[in-house]
Amino acid sequence: MSSREKTQNNVINFTIDGQPVQAKPGWTILETARHHRIHIPTLCYHPAVMPWGSCRLCVVETGYGKRGQVIPSCLNPPVAELEVFTQSERVVNVRRWVLEMLLAECPASREIKKLAAEYGVTSTRFAVTHPDEECLRCGLCVAVCNEVVGVQALTFGSRGVKKVLETPYRVPNNACIGCGCCVSVCPTGALQKRLDTVRGDLSRRTGHGYAH
Numbered sequence: 001m002s003s004r005e006k007t008q009n010n011v012i013n014f015t016i017d018g019q020p021v022q023a024k025p026g027w028t029i030l031e032t033a034r035h036h037r038i039h040i041p042t043l044c045y046h047p048a049v050m051p052w053g054s055c056r057l058c059v060v061e062t063g064y065g066k067r068g069q070v071i072p073s074c075l076n077p078p079v080a081e082l083e084v085f086t087q088s089e090r091v092v093n094v095r096r097w098v099l100e101m102l103l104a105e106c107p108a109s110r111e112i113k114k115l116a117a118e119y120g121v122t123s124t125r126f127a128v129t130h131p132d133e134e135c136l137r138c139g140l141c142v143a144v145c146n147e148v149v150g151v152q153a154l155t156f157g158s159r160g161v162k163k164v165l166e167t168p169y170r171v172p173n174n175a176c177i178g179c180g181c182c183v184s185v186c187p188t189g190a191l192q193k194r195l196d197t198v199r200g201d202l203s204r205r206t207g208h209g210y211a212h
């Protein structure tokens with residue numbers, strides 16, 4: 001097949017789990033899979049914001065000769081004739097490992113426990129330092145507040161394992177309009193409890209912002 005035929009009609013032809021699929025230019029492997037109703041689990045992905053690949057749950061295996069590798073499907077676009085596998089042994093092993101880490105990172109999240117159980121993961125070998133933690137620190141809430149709502153009421157403080165979700169300068173932020181977008185996109189349910197911390201004292205709200 002010529003390279004012209006491979007991208008016939010301005011689409012990219014490749015396969016997912018042996019099924020021929022077509023991607024439009026600019027689509028990622030995940031977007032193509034969703035378009036063709038092929039399930040790939042995700043946590044930090046949302047179509048309304050730019051993907052940044054923090055959870056690594058969406059990994060797939062690409063069988064591209066000897067260069068096959070496990071990659072996050074939400075970040076990577078397909079190329080013509082790529083073979084993608086969403087449930088290979090390598091993929092399932094990586095997801096199980098990721099879920100073990102997530103169980104240690106946010107052990108109080110029912111959503112993470114449920115997802116982990118689907119992969120047969122019910123305990124973790126990693127150290128649990130905050131047993132009540134539900135936040136995955138995936139950044140979806142920060143991204144939706146910034147990119148969609150445009151008010152930047154949320155941010156991350158510190159770096160690495162000390163990274164925490166907080167309001168800028170750790171004070172109640174009246175930039176928050178209480179739209180609930182952050183809560184609705186949160187994949188672990190963590191933000192429901194934190195919403196009042198973000199919005200501050202609700203008794204001072206007038207309906208048009210804060211009373212002064």
Ligand code: FES
Pocket residue numbers: 041042043044045052053054055056057058059072073074075
């Ligand atoms: S959904 Fe792709 S890395 Fe989280």
